[in-house]
Amino acid sequence: MKRYRNGEIWDFEHEVAVASNRQVILGLDGGTTSTVCICMPIMPFSDTLPDPLPVLARAVAGCSNHNSVGETAARETLEQVMADALSKSGSNRSAVRAVCLAVSGVNHPTDEQRILTWLRDIFPSHVKLYVRNDAVAALASGTMGKLHGCVLIAGTGTIAYGFTEDGREARAAGAGPVLGDWGSGYGIAALALTAVIRAHDGRGPHTMLESTILQTLGLSSADELIGKFIFSSLTVSETSQKWFGSVTKWTYADPSWARIAALVPVVVSCAEAGDEVANKILKEAVQELALSVKAVVQRLGLCGEDEKNSFPLVMVGGVLEANQRWDIGREVMDFISKDYPGALPIRPKVEPAVGAALLAWNDLMKECLQEAYRS
Amino acid sequence: MKRYRNGEIWDFEHEVAVASNRQVILGLDGGTTSTVCICMPIMPFSDTLPDPLPVLARAVAGCSNHNSVGETAARETLEQVMADALSKSGSNRSAVRAVCLAVSGVNHPTDEQRILTWLRDIFPSHVKLYVRNDAVAALASGTMGKLHGCVLIAGTGTIAYGFTEDGREARAAGAGPVLGDWGSGYGIAALALTAVIRAHDGRGPHTMLESTILQTLGLSSADELIGKFIFSSLTVSETSQKWFGSVTKWTYADPSWARIAALVPVVVSCAEAGDEVANKILKEAVQELALSVKAVVQRLGLCGEDEKNSFPLVMVGGVLEANQRWDIGREVMDFISKDYPGALPIRPKVEPAVGAALLAWNDLMKECLQEAYRS
Structure with a gap:
C-alpha cells in the first residue's frame, strides 16, 4: 500500500x-x-x-x-x-x-x-x-446491527459474547491460549500435536494423527515438533538451541497461533477416517464451545425463565464453518439446542x-x- | 559481570x-x-x-x-x-x-x-x-555420574529421561508448554489461571483459586488476567490492545513461562485448604508426572521382566521439592511404586x-x- x-x-x-x-x-x-x-x-x-x-x-x-x-x-x-x-x-x-x-x-x-x-x-x-x-x-x-443474542466465534481463538435487548452484556472464553480457550482452532490443533508427542514417547495411545500431521508438515519424526523452548527446572534450552543452530523445529519456530490452528482440517480428516484420538479431541472441543455459549446465555437469561425463549445465535469462524462430514458447528448447535431449544443459529452473510x-x-x-x- | x-x-x-x-x-x-x-x-x-x-x-x-x-x-x-x-x-x-x-x-x-x-x-x-x-x-x-535409571525433572517445565546400563536411552515429555507438559509447574499454574477465568465467566465451578491468585498478583478482577492476545477468527487483538495502551494485563504481559509457574505454591496452599478445583489440578499433575516416568521405564525395560528390578529414580525441580502437606513429589513416587516397586527415589545432594x-x-x-x- x-x-x-x-x-x-x-x-x-x-x-x-x-x-x-x-x-x-x-x-x-x-x-x-x-x-x-x-x-x-x-x-x-x-x-x-x-x-x-x-x-x-x-x-x-x-x-x-x-x-x-x-x-x-x-x-x-x-x-x-x-x-x-x-x-x-x-x-x-x-x-x-x-x-x-x-x-x-x-x-x-x-x-x-x-x-x-x-x-x-x-x-x-x-x-x-x-x-x-x-x-x-x-x-x-x-x-x-441489532445487539441481541449471542455470538460464538471459533477461529484461531474462541469467544462467546452476548447482549440482552436492554443492554446487558456478558462474555465467556476469549482469554487466549494459556487460559483455556480449549475449543479454539489453536486449542484443537495443540491437543492434536500433543497427542502426536504422547504417542511417540509412550505416554499416549497410537493415533493416525502422528503420520498425517508429520506428512502435512513435511517432518520425518515427532522429535522435530519439539521446539526450542524445551525447558526444565535446571536450564532453559532456547539459549543453547538457538545459539548452536540445531535442526529446524516446527512448533516453536514461529510463535503464530494461527499457524498451529491451521492443522484443524487434518484433525477433522483423521476423525472422519475413524481415529479415536482425533474424534475425542473434536468431541471435547464441541463441548467446550457449547459451554461458552451456555455460560453467556445463562448469565444473561437470554433463554427466558422457562429456558425456551428464542434468541439469535450467530456462529462465525473457520472451526464452525468447516463444511465436512464431521461438522463441528452442527455438533455445537445440537449440544446447545438440547438445553436451549430457542437458540436460532445464524451464519452471517x-x-x-x-x-x-x-x-x-x-x-x-x-x-x-x-x-x-x-x- | x-x-x-x-x-x-x-x-x-x-x-x-x-x-x-x-x-x-x-x-x-x-x-x-x-x-x-x-x-x-x-x-x-x-x-x-x-x-x-x-x-x-x-x-x-x-x-x-x-x-x-x-x-x-x-x-x-x-x-x-x-x-x-x-x-x-x-x-x-x-x-x-x-x-x-x-x-x-x-x-x-x-x-x-x-x-x-x-x-x-x-x-x-x-x-x-x-x-x-x-x-x-x-x-x-x-x-x-553413573548413567543408569531415570530422572524426573519438574520445575517450570518437565521431562523424564532414562538410561539402561548398556547405553540405551529414552525420554518422555519435555516438549514444552504447547505440547502437553501437563505436570510441569507451568502446566499446573496455567490450569489454575484457567480455572479462575472459567469460574469468573461461568464455565467452571467457583474456586478459592480466584481470590487467592488475584490477591497474590495484586489484581482486582479476573478480567485483568486476560492478556493482549485475546484472539478471534476475525481480528487479532495484540495490535489494537498494545497500540491503544489499555490496562496492564497480567498473563501475557511477560511471556516468561517461569513467571506463570511461580504460582504453583498458591495452588498447593488452596488444595491444602480443601479447594476441590486446586486438588483436582494437583492430582492430575501427579498422574501426568508419573506417566512420563512410566513411559520411559517401560520403553527401556528398567524394571526388568518381572517389573520388580530396582533402578534409581532421580527427582529434581521445584514442583517435586515442595516440602508441604500436599507433597507432589511423594504422591508421584507413590504412584510409580505401585507399578514398579523397585524404583529407588533419589534427591540429588x-x-x-x-x-x-x-x-x-x-x-x-x-x-x-x-x-x-x-x-
Whole structure:
C-alpha cells in the first residue's frame, strides 16, 4: 500500500467533487493480517434492511500490527483505510455521520476512551463515534446491527459474547491460549500435536494423527515438533538451541497461533477416517464451545425463565464453518439446542466490517428517534 | 559481570603459577538465568566417591541467552565462566583433562556436533569433550555420574529421561508448554489461571483459586488476567490492545513461562485448604508426572521382566521439592511404586554442574580402564 506522508492522507478531499449531500457511515474491522473499512450510505428508517445492502465502497489495508509496523504506521493504516473508503465512494469527511471501529481487545472503558480520543482528532465533533470489541461486530453481522443474542466465534481463538435487548452484556472464553480457550482452532490443533508427542514417547495411545500431521508438515519424526523452548527446572534450552543452530523445529519456530490452528482440517480428516484420538479431541472441543455459549446465555437469561425463549445465535469462524462430514458447528448447535431449544443459529452473510457499520447505523437511528420524540 | 575483550579471557593463564601437575575436570550447566561451572580434580579410581566431593572452584556467570545478549556474548559467557573456574582453582587449560557441557535442547547429534566444534577451538586436542542434554546431568547429579535409571525433572517445565546400563536411552515429555507438559509447574499454574477465568465467566465451578491468585498478583478482577492476545477468527487483538495502551494485563504481559509457574505454591496452599478445583489440578499433575516416568521405564525395560528390578529414580525441580502437606513429589513416587516397586527415589545432594563433571569423570575412567586392558 502506498504510504502518504503525515497530513497527506486527506489531500484527496480537496480534489473530490462530492456528488451530493449524501451522508455516510464507516464500519471498520481492524486486525493484524488485514484491516477492512466499509462505507455505507445512511439508509432510511425501515423495519427491514435493503437486500443486498448498499455498500458504497470497501477498502482494505494491510497489517495494522503495532509490533510489526510501529505505532505511527499502525494508526496511519487505519486512517488511510478510512480515507481510501471515502475517496472510493466519492465522499469526504464532511459526509460522515458515524464511524464504528471494531477491534478485539476492547474490554474496558479505558481502551475505548483512548481510541475515541484519537478518532475525535480526525472527524468533526458532530460525527458519532463508536468503538466496540470485534466480537460485537461479528454479532451485528449476523443480526444486521441489532445487539441481541449471542455470538460464538471459533477461529484461531474462541469467544462467546452476548447482549440482552436492554443492554446487558456478558462474555465467556476469549482469554487466549494459556487460559483455556480449549475449543479454539489453536486449542484443537495443540491437543492434536500433543497427542502426536504422547504417542511417540509412550505416554499416549497410537493415533493416525502422528503420520498425517508429520506428512502435512513435511517432518520425518515427532522429535522435530519439539521446539526450542524445551525447558526444565535446571536450564532453559532456547539459549543453547538457538545459539548452536540445531535442526529446524516446527512448533516453536514461529510463535503464530494461527499457524498451529491451521492443522484443524487434518484433525477433522483423521476423525472422519475413524481415529479415536482425533474424534475425542473434536468431541471435547464441541463441548467446550457449547459451554461458552451456555455460560453467556445463562448469565444473561437470554433463554427466558422457562429456558425456551428464542434468541439469535450467530456462529462465525473457520472451526464452525468447516463444511465436512464431521461438522463441528452442527455438533455445537445440537449440544446447545438440547438445553436451549430457542437458540436460532445464524451464519452471517456479511463481513464484520459491515456489522460494524450496521451497529453505527442502528445506534444513530435510535438517537434520531429519541431526539424526534423529545422535540 | 566484567566483560573481557576478545582474546583476553585466557590472559590469566600467563599470570597464574600453576600449583602442581594436578589435572582437573570442568562441569558446566548452562542456562538462561545463570551459568554454572565447576572445577574438580581428577579423583583416583575407586568404587566409592569421596564425601564431600573435592570441588576446587565454582564460577557463576549471568545469562548466556543468545536472544538477550547476542551470539557472541553468549559464547563469551560460557568461555568466561570456564576461565573463571580455572583461574579460581589456580589451574589453567593445560591442566584440563575433560569438559562436560550440559545444556538442555541437545536432542540430536547435530546439536552436539556444533557445540563440540566450538569447544575444540578452546581446548587442546587431548582434552575429552562431552556435550549432553541437561536432563542427563540432572540424572548424574543423583547417581554420582553413573548413567543408569531415570530422572524426573519438574520445575517450570518437565521431562523424564532414562538410561539402561548398556547405553540405551529414552525420554518422555519435555516438549514444552504447547505440547502437553501437563505436570510441569507451568502446566499446573496455567490450569489454575484457567480455572479462575472459567469460574469468573461461568464455565467452571467457583474456586478459592480466584481470590487467592488475584490477591497474590495484586489484581482486582479476573478480567485483568486476560492478556493482549485475546484472539478471534476475525481480528487479532495484540495490535489494537498494545497500540491503544489499555490496562496492564497480567498473563501475557511477560511471556516468561517461569513467571506463570511461580504460582504453583498458591495452588498447593488452596488444595491444602480443601479447594476441590486446586486438588483436582494437583492430582492430575501427579498422574501426568508419573506417566512420563512410566513411559520411559517401560520403553527401556528398567524394571526388568518381572517389573520388580530396582533402578534409581532421580527427582529434581521445584514442583517435586515442595516440602508441604500436599507433597507432589511423594504422591508421584507413590504412584510409580505401585507399578514398579523397585524404583529407588533419589534427591540429588549436588547441583547439575557437579553431575556434569561426574559424567565426564566417569567416562574418562571408563576410557582409561579400556586403554589399560588393551595395553
